[in-house]
Amino acid sequence: MVEISWLAFYLLLHLLLAALLLPALLLAGRSRLQHQPAAMLKLWQIAALLLIITPMLLLQPWALDQQLMPWFQASVSPVLEQSVAAPTPAISGHSVQQIRWPLTSQLIYLLAPAFWLWLILPAGSLIRAVKLLGGYCQVRRLRQQASLAFISELTSPVPLLQHPAIHSAMLVGLRRPQILLPDRYLQQLSSQQLGCVISHELCHLQHQDLRAYLLQQIVGCLFWWSPAWRLIANQLNIWRELRCDAEASVRQGDPVLYAQTLLDCARSATQKQNPGAFFAQHFLRQAVLTTRIDAVLQPRTPGPVWLTATITAAFVLWLIASMLLIQQWQLAELPAKHAQVRLSQLKPLAELLQAVQQNNTTQVVALLEQGAPLDLPMPGDGNALMVAVRQQLPEMVYLLLARGADPNVSSRGDGNALIIASQLGNVALASRLITAGADVNAVVLADETALINASASGDLAMLQLLLSHGALINLQVETPLSDGPQMRSALSRAANEQVRQYLLMRGAR
Structure with missing residues (x-):
């Protein structure tokens, strides 16, 4: 069953790997490889597969016998010893200790709320799927409305159709491929130019580009949230066109005529988008058109074969290295350790x-x-024990603790049971939780500690209780990015002068 936390880490790893991989491909596209569109297309296809599959591999629970990644464990663990402490010289037996949150934990806290992971993401995918289906219906209507095109000088292995409402040539039909031509092409282009257009579309057919494009659109429905996938899809489309341009130009034997055909097709096209543009592979906008014409008119000798082989081998090594990192980093444990919520639960x-x-x-x-999951926290509410404390239900708290509830379970943004008790000023419940094993120095991102919350509430009785059970009076905790990073302590958060003087008397700094 899909876990919300697993999905959150998948998104994070996907974007991280994209940031490492895609700049290298963009640079490769400006090197000698730009004159090898077929090779560049393969590289971008490999990149697409890697960015989809690699995060899945890294998050597979294959080897769970080692410790969690130290840098991540330090970023979200409530255990003081694993946080970044900055001691200063002791005064009256007290020292200042600081906890700073690494950027990773804060990004996960800000970017991975459950409600949009399991609600907005599927909703966006559904919208994209509806648009894809609409594009398919539009193309189907175009085929039904089109009429046969008769070009006496040309022959084609697939039927040629013409339609007045389209503005560029389109290859349509997975099972029964057809080429749709605008009426303007038949009126304005010569038979040799029409031969260039048809040859280009037949190259798409030969390489089964329509199937690849459809698969690309389906994947795009799932990855609509990813800017990396949008970049990849755009590059796949461009290099697919450049490959067909190169092959069609060689077949026709006249690069100048082919380039002129591209210009004439661009002139005949209007700014209005094609009906069924979801399936149309037309690239006649000025920026892409310039690249296509340059590639046709200035062909260069392809780079050595070993260059492509080296880059492909680098991709494979990158994938193997990522898999080996599982043994060292234990990425597979992250969803199980942090905010795990199964949809079935x-x-x-x-x-x-x-x-x-x-x-x-x-x-x-x-x-x-x-x-029912006793210790599983619901984002925005916490776990059952936290809810019972928040409602100040002592009998329910006793029942849950007797049933084995863990008083140290925390939820980012919801604190833990002891922090909630300190916020409410319920000394009896706080004492019961401490007796049950609650850590008085537990730190939760965006919620600090029980002592800091008690000080902010101005609750002297709660302060006395916590300090009597070993609460660190000079523990300073960094706030998350959303609150503006600052160091908070019991003294800095004192609600009034009485609390402040009490803390100073107890050795606060």
Whole structure:
């Protein structure tokens, strides 16, 4: 079953790998390889596969016998010893310790909320799929409305159709391929120029580009959120056209005539987009047209074969190295360790949290016996224990702890059970949680610590309780990027002068 956290890490790895890989390909497209469109097309196809498959491989639970990545563990772990501490000389037996959050954890906190991962992403894919289906229906209507084109000087292995509403040639039909020509082409182009156009479309047919383009659009429905995929799709389209230009130009034997045909086709086209443009592979805009004409008029000797082989080998080595990193980094453990939410668990989890909120002990017990996730946090609410503390239901808190609830479970942006108790000023619940094993120095991104929250609430009784159980009075925690990075401590967050003086007396700095 797909996990929301798995999807979040997939998105992050996809974009990270794209940032490392795509600049090299863009530079390669400006080297001698720009005169090898077939080779460049293969490279971009390999890049597309790598960016889709590699994050999946890196997140597979193949080897879970090593520790989690140290840099990520330090970024989100509530354990003080694994955070970045900056001690200063002790005064009165107290030292200042700081926790700074690495950028990775903050990006995940900001960019991976569950609601858009499992709601907005599928909605965007559905919209794209509807547009794709609409494009298919438009092309189907064009084929039905088109009439046969009779060009006495030319023969074609596929039927030639003409239609007044289109503005560039189109290869359509997966099972029964046909070439659609605008009426303007038949009126304005010579038979030799029409031969260039048809030869170009037949190259698409020979390479099965229409199938590749359709597959590309389907993948685009799933990766609509990725700027990297949009760049890849654009490059695939361009190099696909350049490859057919090169082959068709050689077949016709007259590069100048072919270039002139491109110019004449561009003049006859209007600014209005083709009906069925989702399937139309026409590139007559000025920027792309200039590249196509230059490639036809100034062909160069292709670079050595070893150059393409070297780049392909580099891709393969990059993939193998990424797989080997699994053994060292243990990326597969990340979804299991951080904010794991399975889609299949959302319903029983929501029912459990609702029963806890309603203080329905009987239903809570029944749901737990049915396997409802006790310690799984729901983004925006937390886990069952956090909800019970937030509702200030002592009997429910005792029940959940007796059932084995972990008082140290945290949820980014929701804190943990002890932090919530300190915010509410419920000393009795806080004491019960500490007795059950709650860490008084646990740090949660965007929620700091229980002591800092108690100080911000001006709760002297809570401060006394936490300090008596070992809370670090000089622990400073960095706020996330969304709050403007700053170091917060119990002293800096003191709600009033009385709290401030009390903390100073206890050794706060």
